[in-house]
Amino acid sequence: MSRMPLNNLWALIIVSLTIALVLSVAPIPVFLETARPLWVPLFLTYWVLIVPDRVGLTTAWVCGLLQDILSYTFLGQHALIYSVMIFFVVFVHRRFSMFPVWQQAAALFVFYVLGLLLQLWLMALGGQRIPALSFLLPALVSSLLWPWLFFLMRPLTKRLTVSSED
Template identity: 50%
Template sequence: MALARARNGWVVWATLILALLLGVAPVPQFMEIGRPLWLALFLSFWVLALPHRIGMISAWCLGLVEDVLFGSLLGQNALILTLITFLVLSLHRRLQMFPMWQQSLVLLVVFGIAQLVQLWLNALAGNRPPTLAFVLPALISALLWPWVFAILRALQQRFSVH
């Protein structure tokens, strides 16, 4: 069996770079607490769409870049994104069969677990006192999932990324 050559991989990386930029884009102070997990959303889509090309190594590297951009503890976001990618890869076949609202619910749980781990790491490092507001980015990200999915699916089909 001949190896299929990857087509238009630049689209994947361009969207992931866009997600990094959305993650550091300035927002009003009152919206900062509910900032969506853009990189986790985009990465989850590409892991579902292209599990043979985007995986845990990509998540780890993107997480390190996010750590540098946010100025957080080196490896913290890398660990979180790797955890999200592992969970999405573990649920890959089920998520593809679920309707959109069930995908959003599953991703709410996945992102919630990731936010809980991030809260725990922040508490260990002494950076932030624990609050219940850590669930807000996971909730907003789950609500944005249908739109992110539709936009990235259209890009994938338009540029025939596989």
């Protein structure tokens, strides 16, 4: 089986990150809004683990800027938060990929909580009201979704023979 050409790899990455951006701003019921998963960091984490030489901090920064534009927040807020989250994943990606998926989910919970605490700090600096402890619920939901995302995306990338040796 031949390897996926570079342009098809980027097409797959762009499509998946576009889906993540759309999911992050798609309307959902108000009572579920506090538990909205961190779709963009989830997909970024997946791609950093699969192709760390092609997806990293720059991709996280660009996706964060797009998220800022889509959600009408301060320009650079999500870019900084996503870059910090993905920095931790990039920093430990070799060891991280050896963990079982449930341990990856636990580590992602910690990384995502750190990103949300950074967001909380930025909100406090901007004079916004500090939310309750439910503010950390997206980190929990995202870490619980990680095994599902991993096991749904993995066969797709295997079938399309995506690898970091292209």
